[in-house]
Amino acid sequence: MNYRFQNLLGAPFRGGNAVITQNTQLISPVGNRVSITDLLKSKTLTLPIQSSSNICRLAVSPNGTFLLTVDDNNRSLFINIPRHVVLHRIKFKYPVYALQFSPDSHLIAVATGKLIQIYRAPGFKKEVFAFELVKTFADCDVKVTALNWSPDSMYLLAGSKDLTVRLFSVDVENTKHKKKPFLFLGHRDSIVGCFFGVDVKNNNRVNKVYTITRDGFISSWRYGEISSNDGNVGEIVGVNSEPDSPGTPDRDGDGTLVKRRKEFDGKDSNLRENKGYLDGVKWELLRKDGFNQLPAKLTACDYHRELDMVVVGFTNGVFGLYQMPDFVCLHLLSISRERITTAVFNEVGNWLAFGCAKLGQLLVWEWRSESYVLKQQGHYFDGNCLAYSADSQLLATGADDNKVKVWTVSSGFCFVTFSEHTNAVTALHFMANNHCLLSASLDGTVRAWDLFRYRNFRTFTTPSSRQFVSLAADQSGEVICAGTLDSFEIFVWSMKTGRLLDVLSGHEGPVHGLMFSNINGVLASSSWDKTVRLWDVYGGKAAVETFSHTHDVLTVVYRPDGKQLASSTLDGQIHFWDPIDGLLMYTIEGRRDIAGGRLMTDRRSAANSSSGKCFTTLCYSADGSYILAGGSSKFICMYDVADQVLLRRFQITHNLSLDGVLDFLNSKNMTQAGPLDLIDDDNSDAEEGVDKQSRRTLGYELPGAMPNRGRPIVRTKCVRIAPTGRSFAAATTEGVLVYSIDESFIFDPSDLDIDVTPEAIDAALNEDQQNRALILSLRLNEDSLIKKCIFAVSPLDVPAVASSIPYRYMQRLIEALSDLLESCPHLEFILRWCQELCKVHGNSIQQNSRNLLPALKSLQKALTRIHQDLADTCSSNEYMLRYLCSLGTKK
Template identity: 40%
Template sequence: MKFAYRFSNLLGTVYRCGNLNFTCDGNSVISPVGNRVTVFDLKNNKSNTLPLATRYNIKCVGLSPDGRLAIVVDEGGDALLVSLVCRSVLHHFHFKGAVHSVSFSPDGRKFVVTKGNIAQMYHAPGRKREFNAFVLDKTYFGPYDETTCIDWTDDSRCFAVGSRDMSTWVFGAERWDNLIYYALGGHKDAIVACFFEASSLDLYTLSQDGALCVWQCDTLPEGLRLKAPTGWKADLLRREEEEEEEEEEGAERETTIRGKATPAAEEQQGKVKYSRLAKYFFNKEGDFNNLTAAAYHKKVHLLVTGFASGIFHLHELPEFNLIHSLSISDQRVASVAINSSGDWIAFGCSGLGQLLVWEWQSESYVLKQQGHFNSMVSLAYSPDGQHIVTGGDDGKVKVWNTLSGFCFVTFTEHSSGVTGVTFTTTGYVIVTSSMDGTVRAFDLHSRGGTVYIHFLAGSTPWPNQGGVPSPPAQELSSEWPQVLSGHEGPISGLCFNPMKSVLASASWDRTVRLWDMADSWRTTETLALTSDALAVTFRPDGAELAVATLNAQITFWDPENAVQTGSIEGRHDLKTGRKELDKITAKHSAKGKAFTTLCYSADGQSILAGGMSKFVCIYHVREQILRKKFEISCNLSLDAMEEFLNRRKMTEFGNLALIDQDAAEEGGVVIPLPGVKKGDMSSRHFKPEIRVTSLRFSPTGRCWAATTTEGLLIYSLDAQMLFDPFELDTSVTPVRIRAALRQRDFTRAILLAFRLNERKLLQETLEAVPWDEIEVISSSLPDLYVEKVLEFLASSFEVSRHLEFYLIWTQKLLMVHGQKLKSRVGTLLPVVQFLQKNIQRHLDDVSKLCDWNRYNLQYALAVSKQRGLKRPSEPPGSEEEADASEDDDDSLHLLGGGPGHADGPLA
């Protein structure tokens, strides 16, 4: 249970590629992030990543009409059937080819996928358990090039498919007699999107060159006729009709077969025909680039189009009236989605990893989130564990809320990559270092994140290698940073002793030097290593030092006596993969890989290690053994993930990885004719390599975070399904615990409940204690059980509504056992910090509500006093009473409103 960490959430990355979807209620956005899926709850201001992952980056996501199921398809054609209710994978399927889009029918009975130049219709999985969730119904042929988009009619009778060959095909979902397929032309570029009009077969088609064609159908959806069955189906149907006629004697019946019209009506009705009513162009003045994404809301007739220049348009159809135009980015808009009410529009920009939700009527942002443009290299937890600060190679510093998963402030003052970030002890100030030669401090209490300290490292004369700048003083003075000389190679890591004024510096010269900050900045000890040092960290109590070296070892040292106390060989635990262009095997390439980041656990008994690998290892320090290994990613779209070379990519001309696979897509070099080239010739296709750049344990010890190539991954303890008793014997049963409660022997009941360690039973036992007896029972608890009760109280604050009751428990336990707990401050520190984190969260929430209600009550009191001063001689309905009634209306209006969404997920 102590190391039952599971993937909890993904921060730092909000959108990569694929299509966006709104849930059926319109309050949440489903965004594909690499090979994972994140749900952004806009109403409750939370984001949560589903605990699932595909083998490659997600290409498309199809959402069922009821919002219960989702089909997630990656770039390799592997599909996952996901239940959004229980957040689990129900079925795996492989489409045997790259899928471009997937769409459910409005009735939820079928779904269509576009693959290559064909469209395949499957029976949608139902709510009952099935042996095969995906059953192929029909395969539709017609387009000569890759299919790009799908749209259904409202009655699920037909669907349209767009293609790169500039044509749009309308297919019947059933065997219609007057509509088998219909091909529409009129465009000069690839089709980007196609949309049916509400309750109609009328169609809108949009192409990449910014052209919109309006198509009118001469047949209503009700005019589609089913094709008469032939062969054995017709004989069977005729027998069924004869039997029904015998049972219903004398009843007149219409001469139709399964919706088949009479022959006379069939002769009068012809085939379905389309005619083009109008053709519009978005880029008449040539101000915009290619159209890249579009969405259409059928009820409000709103068309949203996104372009490669980062501009989007809002038009009203079919008149093509421009409503709004705005530039949201300088990168192409990759995906557009509209919620069910038509008020919110979601935009995804893959170039910047940006996700925006725009309310077009009020012209304001509902959500504006963006991750680091380049990889994240450092992170730090706040002292209470509620916030995480990250620094990236893009020079940005972002602060994330661990509860909501949103970034609420971004600092862009650094002009180069950020190398280190940390919180001060108060948790209100962030100190950062950068490759631009500056150390900056940011105040979180100031709204703008004002920089109030700015140290310019370039103004001092120390060399870039071998010198360590001393840390700035806490109080600003005329003292300049000093130069600590002694290393003969580049500095690879710095770490302060949390208990003493000692600085440890690791270098490539195979030494770790300890500097005394309180005694003339001199070197107290020099630790000799067997290889170049890559990372260094102190244990939380400062009594031990861990160093990661280039030979993939982790050595442990006693900083007081400068004696090595142990070492761990981690080369076999890294298991690095083979890159696509490597000439050597993964086994030989692992010889050059090592751990590059270390972090002790909150209790100091374990240590986390990560580096150029997809694995994060947690070791027991004293036993020097591997306790658990976490695979942070299974995304094969990243490099160095596979151990063996994929021979399918080897040809007689060499490795296919040397060929730009994205040459025909946006941003690549397109060569349509011999000798003709266009596009950015400097653009190159590359695959990012999987790596872990930083690791940190939460101060509460219940979770840890890692900055990786895919983003900021958070792993937390999952104790829901684990049975972890304490000193259990046959006398500890739920029956005896409840019997002790009936006898009002609360102390015995609590001890037995914590020995059994079942959460529901613990909650029942503690809440059965009267509030006026909590102090007496708290004093009778043994010291060993006080820590367990505090840990349960800390976790209960997250979900329970009995806030005052649990606060009384916490207060009495700390007041009675406070002196005894000081002797075990090292082991109790994570529990106390976890308790402080949850209490502080409630304090912030309740204080905002109380402040707002205080001003409302003052206003209501002032209005009531004004009404009380009214002269009693005034008759009812006088002018003063009318004024007072107007004041009442204003007061009710103000009381009803409030800053409920003032602190929305804007960053």
């Protein structure tokens, strides 16, 4: 039962900025979590760390060890990336618009409001006050929007909304003497980015500055002359009267400027070596260039110092790559029609990462070969349904954006998207062969997808248009059934011919639950008419049995062995039925367990509210011992079926940016007009926030509805347990959450006494008693010892040892073998073990398949993956294998 959060699918990017560390690790915020994508291994991982609200900014140390995140509530987390733990926490007084580690990793610059604060970067040791504030710059008039460190960590550029860029000298040792910053003037809009340029041939010395503004202009600055006022603000040298025209680098036309720079380098080299080589230096405007994308605004930019390149993104979805300082356009392409939220280089400079928050899109593009390294996009709206494949390797999701996506669970990547549906996808079902996926939609169609050729090979329709909200297929895959929302009927088709076979009528409300029994093929359906009906689909008869309830039935599921039926009702109860005898076995009262937080618009407390206190989705475990239940709440409940007790509650999120997370409203935020959060007094530009029209477009707010500030409501729409029983997935407001027990260790001995110890196991191995050692390790139930004893058995002794293993230890042994198949290189040896176990204990496994089903599914998953890998390897080396075989024949 020790499920832990493993990954988050379906929402690669939701806003903020993305960074690439260690040249191949892409780090991006996903709501209040952080996702790390390995661009070489094509694998994504979501850290099991949650912030209090949506993350708006993040920064990574140059060595890729530490991560600093800041959320919408100005709360910051200092995270150790390799260990996935939070080391320190801090809360800033004002909103943070930019933050960056210094290149030497010793300092952190934070732009909080119109202040620039310099902190010493915390380390690995525990400290009471980990963030030591060493310096504060309060020279800006309005909020600071961009920061950039010099390569030697001595200077800092800061761009502000007051149309200026300031050059600060960061001398943390000298706190008394404060030097005034140099001002870069002449901009016509707020600063989006400011960057130091270096001379690669001269030990990466700073020799230029680039400033980029929101109106789509880039200004190039370089050394001018020494100021006589010892570091105070001087006049800008060389700025033309017309700002839009490029300045001339040599004002006198006879090389006077170059001569003065050489004299400066020779006479004042001591000043440069004494940590002040930019103090007192004036800068002049070299040139000013426009990107020519009006009326679009520039929203994202980045600069690569070694390549001297600039990448920019605009509100119209266009991005440009330019070679500086000559401003040569290398690429000018369009990603979409939506605003580019972030654009960033990797360390080498061959990859560009782009993010679009509105589309949930994340792209990594190699500009030299003009090819995609990564192209991931989550669902535009919340997910409605999901389904596991039979071997638990694939996960399909459907949402209100009319799309069906199929994900690889191990990597967290979406490898195919089907978009033929014209309305919301409401139900999904994987066929037993893993090669076919069924989807039902409100557009009146049920579609069958081929996962080999990635196409829609069959479409099931009705004589008149209907809205389908539930879907089921029998074990053989020959019969397809779908329940409707409007006509209250169940339609039955033939999978081979696509012909409509039957229409089952009798329900008087929407049919939101359908499922076939695995033993006799009886179809169970649930409806809002307060009944659950059983249908003999093959016999063409009407309802065989009807189970009446006192409230609307929201969903129905069969236990995997088909001997029990569970249904959820609107009053928050789960009813368990015996489908053979037609009797009610027992009932679980879950209103108190599922009750979540209160909404911002609620006039009652969460305890007194009647909304959301019911289960809308149910799922049995692979062995039927427990059941998962979710609904319009922040909790997913796990119940023991036999004892009808709550085993555990999973809180899907702590994100305060969602509605329904808090149990109590803060009395400090209450006014005479209602909660302070509901009063719309936001005067920020529509470009920086989400305006009302965008909220309605995203489905967060409806015209005429009570104001919610566009906050989505936390809920769980679908829960499914993997056939292996090792993980489960939940389609929630935050995305598809995947919980797993594969990486957690639990000491759970099965037959322990005083003689069963690790020392006794080692002694048996030393005495060549492999049989006894393996049985002792299975009784102790410690994973490392079991695997050690398995490898201690010689291949010739495997049949004898396998025949002596008692059946009660069979499940643990199969789980250990399936785990070894995933990671062990000794494939033939492990397959020999599996073969002998099936030979010796075949009858016992068949008779007790229900208890061993999760372990057998895990073994099937591992075998299927290895078979696919070997097939791909052999097909790609077909001609080499033929050549080697021909050489062997000749010899």
